[in-house]
């Protein structure tokens with residue numbers, strides 16, 4: 001796979017960086033011939049087009065899937081040249097469809113040098129994990145940790161660059177809220193997932209590398225970038241953004257931190273439940289129904305509602321369709337055929353187990369009763 005030298009075009013406040021990509025031999029499915037990223041000109045300022053680091057990270061898994069060396073006429077981070085073989089070994093251990101491939105850079109590798117202090121950013125989706133990380137570092141006494149920018153990118157599901165409206169609506173909704181907190185939303189878009197999806201490379205497997213690629217386009221602006229963890233160390237499995245691999249995607253000038261994987265989701269939820277910005281903006285739902293941020297019926301919604309019911313703040317949340325803003329019979333008046341969809345596997349059961357533990361230790365017996373019932377139904381189902 002050959003990544004040519006990119007070109008950059010600045011239009012007003014936006015910058016588009018694009019590069020031609022040749023796949024030899026041709027992929028068994030149709031792939032785009034150009035990879036592009038569109039980002040704010042302010043953070044792209046100073047981008048060295050010979051630095052192929054972001055493009056190499058973006059296309060590493062497609063190249064591994066196609067078992068093709070990655071060629072670039074440019075150079076890439078020396079630090080990554082040491083860690084990417086480890087990253088490739090881990091991913092190929094997770095999936096036998098992925099083979100480690102050589103990375104061949106015409107201008108070799110370079111130890112990148114920071115020319116300014118660099119800001120601190122965090123990935124942000126308005127979910128529990130990203131609100132938790134933001135709150136932890138929003139007012140940190142040290143500027144070396146204080147988050148000033150939130151990356152909300154149109155780089156993969158649930159959004160697609162060809163249908164930007166839902167993404168743009170989310171930007172419109174979140175940007176003023178973040179601004180009030182003194183945080184700038186970074187709106188970055190790319191067609192990178194078009195190189196993965198046709199190869200059946202799932203978003204759950206590729207999102208860590210694609211996120212790191214996006215972060216490194218802004219590397220000279222950021223010294224540190226947080227990726228909020230999705231899962232705690234109790235519950236780890238092959239997943240694109242992982243405490244083993246994310247830190248290995250750092251360069252000499254931008255450290256990537258996979259944040260708060262020592263905590264269960266329930267603990268993060270309780271820690272942010274009294275924070276007014278999230279009452280109007282918390283978005284945990286996979287389905288993003290029209291007119292509301294959360295459907296209130298899917299597994300993620302239900303376990304979040306049950307967790308919040310163990311705090312005094314459930315009634316303040318405006319983003320769940322709750323009857324009288326309280327946890328009552330109506331909230332859980334879910335059709336019986338849907339019960340079995342709430343816990344489908346051990347993985348999802350472990351999240352509900354965390355909620356049960358919280359409900360028991362905080363003396364919320366009604367919640368404990370409901371979760372026990374859900375877990376019993378799941379066990380009955382899998383045991384026949």
Ligand SMILES: [Zn+2]
Nearest residue numbers: 285295298301
């Ligand atoms: Zn939902």
